[in-house]
Amino acid sequence: xxxxxxxxxxxxxxxxxxxxxxxxxxxxxxxxxxxLEVDMSQELRQQNGFLHGGVLAYAADNSITFAAGTTLxxxxxxxGFSIQYVRPATGRTLVARAEVVHTGRRQAVVRCDLLAVGxxxxxxxxxxxxxxxxxxxPQ
Numbered sequence: 001x002x003x004x005x006x007x008x009x010x011x012x013x014x015x016x017x018x019x020x021x022x023x024x025x026x027x028x029x030x031x032x033x034x035x036l037e038v039d040m041s042q043e044l045r046q047q048n049g050f051l052h053g054g055v056l057a058y059a060a061d062n063s064i065t066f067a068a069g070t071t072l073x074x075x076x077x078x079x080g081f082s083i084q085y086v087r088p089a090t091g092r093t094l095v096a097r098a099e100v101v102h103t104g105r106r107q108a109v110v111r112c113d114l115l116a117v118g119x120x121x122x123x124x125x126x127x128x129x130x131x132x133x134x135x136x137x138p139q
Contacts, residue, residue: 004074006030009066012074019062022055026066032100034066039093040116051089051116051126059096060112060129067098068108068133079107081131083114089126091118106135 009029028035046052069076098112114127
């Protein structure tokens with residue numbers, strides 16, 4: 001298995017064209033957790049000025065999968081996830097913090113809090129997600 005660390009996780013994220021398009025960056029990775037951040041640029045907002053829900057879903061999906069990769073290994077795929085929007089995301093940065101709840105032999109269950117960080121640094125919960133990630137490594 002390839003050694004998994006923050007440096008490797010950043011290389012994987014950089015290899016994803018869509019992640020580059022939204023300007024995502026991984027800021028924490030390891031021990032069953034991962035944190036992904038996206039700046040709330042004007043191009044990522046919807047018509048009312050809030051961060052588009054698709055950006056929140058992207059951040060949840062990717063952070064969930066990265067967190068699972070810390071326990072299942074580097075070859076993983078999202079099996080499915082759900083997201084509940086709590087309030088509109090406004091501010092400077094979206095932070096998606098994912099943590100593995102349970103890892104089995106071939107799958108992991110992961111939850112994720114999505115937080116909007118304001119100009120003052122205050123964090124506001126804007127969505128919660130939970131997903132199942134599958135090992136893509138043949139057994």
